[in-house]
Amino acid sequence: GFKETQLLGAGGFGKVYKGELPSGTQIAVKRVSHDAEQGMQQYVAEIASMGRLRHKNLVQLLGYCRRKGELLLVYDYMPN
Incomplete structure (x- = not known):
C-alpha cells in the first residue's frame, strides 16, 4: 500500500x-x-507497452489496478 504523506512527485496526469x-x-x-x-487512456496504453518491456534502464511495471475511477500503476521503486 501507500500513504498520501509519501508523495514523491506530481505531474499533469497524476501523482506518484x-x-x-x-x-x-x-x-x-x-x-x-x-x-x-486523456491521462487514463494514455496510461492504459502505457500498461500494455510497459508490461512487455524488459530493459535494465527502464523501471519495471509490477502491476496495476482500477479502483473507484482511479488507475493505479505499481512500479519498482528507484531512489535517486
Whole structure:
C-alpha cells in the first residue's frame, strides 16, 4: 500500500507515491484520477507497452489496478 504523506512527485496526469508491498518490497505507485480522461487512456496504453518491456534502464511495471475511477500503476521503486 501507500500513504498520501509519501508523495514523491506530481505531474499533469497524476501523482506518484512511495509504497510498500506486504513482502516489504518498496514500490512507486502512480495514481491517475478519473477526471484525467486523456491521462487514463494514455496510461492504459502505457500498461500494455510497459508490461512487455524488459530493459535494465527502464523501471519495471509490477502491476496495476482500477479502483473507484482511479488507475493505479505499481512500479519498482528507484531512489535517486
